[in-house]
Amino acid sequence: MWARLADEAPRFFTYYNGIFLLQAMGATLLLSLGGCLAGSFFGLLLVLLRKTKGALFLVPRALAWGFVEFFRRVPPLVVLLLAFFASNLVKMDVSLFLVALVALTFVATAFMAEIIRAGIEGVHPNQWDSAATMNFGYLRTMLTIILPQAWKIILPPAFSFFLLFVKDTAFASQLGTLELTYAGKVLTSRGFTAVLSYGSILVLYFALSYPLARFGAWLEDRLAPSGNH
Amino acid sequence: MPHLEITNLDAAYKSQPVLSGVSLSVEKGEVVSLIGPSGSGKSTLLRVLVGLLPPRKGTVVLDGTPVDYSDQRSLRALRDRCAIVFQQFNLFRNMDVLRNVTIAPVKIKKRDRREVEAEAEALLAKVGLGDKLRAYPSELSGGQQQRVAIARALALRPEILLLDEVTSALDPELVQEVLDIIRLLVGEGMTMLVVSHEMGFVREVSSRVALMSAGAIVEIGSPAQIFDAPKTERAKDFVAKILRAH
Ligand SMILES: Nc1ncnc2c1ncn2[C@@H]1O[C@H](COP(=O)(O)OP(=O)(O)OP(=O)(O)O)[C@@H](O)[C@H]1O
Ligand SMILES: [Mg+2]
Numbered sequence: 001m002w003a004r005l006a007d008e009a010p011r012f013f014t015y016y017n018g019i020f021l022l023q024a025m026g027a028t029l030l031l032s033l034g035g036c037l038a039g040s041f042f043g044l045l046l047v048l049l050r051k052t053k054g055a056l057f058l059v060p061r062a063l064a065w066g067f068v069e070f071f072r073r074v075p076p077l078v079v080l081l082l083a084f085f086a087s088n089l090v091k092m093d094v095s096l097f098l099v100a101l102v103a104l105t106f107v108a109t110a111f112m113a114e115i116i117r118a119g120i121e122g123v124h125p126n127q128w129d130s131a132a133t134m135n136f137g138y139l140r141t142m143l144t145i146i147l148p149q150a151w152k153i154i155l156p157p158a159f160s161f162f163l164l165f166v167k168d169t170a171f172a173s174q175l176g177t178l179e180l181t182y183a184g185k186v187l188t189s190r191g192f193t194a195v196l197s198y199g200s201i202l203v204l205y206f207a208l209s210y211p212l213a214r215f216g217a218w219l220e221d222r223l224a225p226s227g228n229h
Numbered sequence: 230m231p232h233l234e235i236t237n238l239d240a241a242y243k244s245q246p247v248l249s250g251v252s253l254s255v256e257k258g259e260v261v262s263l264i265g266p267s268g269s270g271k272s273t274l275l276r277v278l279v280g281l282l283p284p285r286k287g288t289v290v291l292d293g294t295p296v297d298y299s300d301q302r303s304l305r306a307l308r309d310r311c312a313i314v315f316q317q318f319n320l321f322r323n324m325d326v327l328r329n330v331t332i333a334p335v336k337i338k339k340r341d342r343r344e345v346e347a348e349a350e351a352l353l354a355k356v357g358l359g360d361k362l363r364a365y366p367s368e369l370s371g372g373q374q375q376r377v378a379i380a381r382a383l384a385l386r387p388e389i390l391l392l393d394e395v396t397s398a399l400d401p402e403l404v405q406e407v408l409d410i411i412r413l414l415v416g417e418g419m420t421m422l423v424v425s426h427e428m429g430f431v432r433e434v435s436s437r438v439a440l441m442s443a444g445a446i447v448e449i450g451s452p453a454q455i456f457d458a459p460k461t462e463r464a465k466d467f468v469a470k471i472l473r474a475h
Contacts, residue, residue, distance in 0.1 A: 126318035133279045134333040134385065135308050144332075148323040 005195065012196045017187070024183035025204045027097060031169040031179060032208065034101050036162050039108025046113040047120060048142060064113070071110030077171045079103050084175050100172035100179075107168065111161050119154035120146055152223045159216030166209045180204055230293055232257040232420045233278075233389055238287035240270075240277045247273045248444045251287070255389070258418040262431040264455075265441035266467065271424040274441070275391045278422070279313050280304045292388070309338075312387035317398040319378035320366040326353065327362040330381045338385075345384070352380040356410050372403030379410055389420045397426055428471050432456055440464050 049057065049064040071079060083103035087094055123146050131141040173182035180201050187197035231254035240248040248270050255261050263271045276282045278289060280298050289296045291310060297303040320329050330349040334340045353359050356376040358369075366374050375395050382390060392411065396404045408430050415421065415434045425431050431438060432452040439449040440463070448455060448464040459465045 124318040126315050127321060129276075129281055129315065130319050130321070132281060133308055133311075133313050135305050135337045136333070140336070145321050145323065149321075 001195075004193065008193055008196060012187075012192050012200075020186075021180075021183055021200060021204060024178055024180045025208070027177065027179040028166070028169050028181075028205070029208060031097075031101055031104055031172060031177075032162070032166045032212075035104040035108040035165060035169065038105045039112045039165075040116075040158070042105070042109040043112030043114075043116055046109065047116045048139075050113070050117060051120065051142070052138065068110045068113045071106050072114060076104070076107045076168045077174060079107055080171050080175055096175050096177045097172075100169075100175055100177045104165075104169060104172065108161075108165055111165075112158065115157045115161060116150070116154055118157070119150035122153040123149045152220070155216065155220055155223070159213065159219075162212055162216070163209050166205065166212065231255060231290075232259070232292060233422070234288075234290040235274075235278070236288045236290075238274070238277060238289070239285040240273055240282055241285055242273075242282070246285075246444065248277065248284075251444070251446055253439060253446060253449070255420060255422060256436075257420055259436040260415050260419075260421045260423060260434050262435040262438045262452075263422065263424045263441055264426075264428070264431060264438060264467070265447075269441040270444040271441055272393050273444075275313060275393050275422065275424060278391060279308060279311055309385075310387060311389045311391060312382035312385045313391040313393065314375070314378045314382050314395050316394045317371070317374075320374055320381070322366050325363050325365050326358065326369070326377050329366070329377060330384045333381075334384050334386075349380070349384050352383050353377070355413070356380045357406070370403060371399045372406045375399065375407045376410055379407070379414075383414075389422065390414065392421065392423045392425070394424050394426060428456070440467060442467070 046064040049060045080103045087099045170181035184198045184201040233255040235253045238251040334345040438455040442463045448461045
């Protein structure tokens with residue numbers, strides 16, 4: 001085995017394969033980062049809708065609820081396949097990458113909405129009541145009082161989700177999106193041993209998620225000792 | 230004309246009725262205390278008054294103007310004139326003391342920031358916290374937090390102050406410092422509706438005491454009448470219980 005690896009390594013670690021892997025890593029990075037950022041943004045919007053009160057927002061509230069429940073329950077791979085067939089059906093001329101990004105963003109949005117909602121509900125209800133009796137409106141209460149307190153409750157589960165999500169982007173390979181997992185398949189199909197192909201993929205996934213985990217830990221640390229609680 | 234007149238108020242959480250036929254009028258400068266067993270509806274009454282729970286029935290008239298709780302304008306006008314302090318978690322945990330006190334006057338009432346800050350500093354000095362302007366709630370004792378909460382309520386320049394067991398969550402040694410502030414306000418003639426378990430204090434500061442039981446006011450009168458010569462059976466029971474407890 002070692003002999004075979006040693007024999008194959010010079011053919012594997014070529015400039016061409018390096019570029020190929022870096023491109024794939026870039027795609028995984030974009031899918032992860034794009035999905036996490038867009039998912040957090042749209043997840044927050046959904047929560048803002050869901051926490052409204054009164055008949056005026058009944059329909060958007062119900063839609064937001066439905067969206068979250070649906071996309072949290074359907075496996076990410078199924079969402080990706082659905083998005084793929086939907087984009088074929090309407091004959092949209094969009095790249096596979098974009099289809100994958102949109103589908104993954106749907107998934108991230110649903111999960112982030114739940115995480116953000118739980119964080120918001122962790123803030124003491126008297127904070128809402130105090131604000132209301134001082135004539136604060138809904139958005140002002142949310143943005144200046146509730147979210148600034150909720151985000152430290154949100155942060156730890158959000159980062160665990162981000163780390164899982166980096167791995168979920170691998171499902172995009174099933175559509176044929178060139179990202180890390182797909183690159184692994186391509187390399188093995190070119191005859192390289194799985195140890196080298198998937199081994200490199202593994203290292204590259206780690207290179208993506210480790211800094212993310214460190215960043216999360218750093219943010220949490222920075223929050224802990226501040227007077228801001 | 231009463232400052233606050235409550236007539237035949239009903240309220241419920243979901244389908245569970247909590248207040249039934251509550252009537253109470255509070256004159257200007259009067260301190261009316263609400264006492265009664267746990268679950269009798271004291272907090273609920275205050276919550277209904279400030280519009281946190283819409284009443285099912287009945288009327289509330291503030292200074293001659295009826296309050297329409299289903300109308301945002303009317304509700305805002307009411308909240309401009311009535312301030313409430315809860316048992317705990319009043320202060321915004323993400324803001325320092327000064328910002329807690331100034332945010333509503335500046336952002337909601339659109340008053341001049343410098344004027345509001347000067348007033349806030351004076352109020353905080355009055356409650357004995359002139360040196361804590363930059364502290365966060367988590368850096369204050371429970372008693373200090375409640376004193377800031379009272380200062381914040383006063384910064385809204387309310388005509389009526391509602392206090393819901395503002396000392397109940399405090400360690401015994403911190404209760405007096407908060408009661409002292411309330412005494413100060415009583416002395417200044419602030420109209421107040423106070424829920425409290427501190428019976429000695431209730432007796433001392435109240436113009437009248439209302440005893441609640443099972444969502445209704447069962448007896449109302451001077452502190453001497455309620456504590457020394459209660460007329461109804463419920464009131465006799467309750468007073469006997471608190472006497473035994475002390
Ligand atoms: N958020 C709520 N949802 C449903 N029921 C509630 C809620 N808050 C209070 N209740 C019920 O309403 C009734 C009155 O409660 P309330 O808090 O007004 O009593 P209280 O007199 O303030 O009691 P305490 O002295 O314990 O503070 C109780 O039976 C209580 O269980
Ligand atoms: Mg209560």
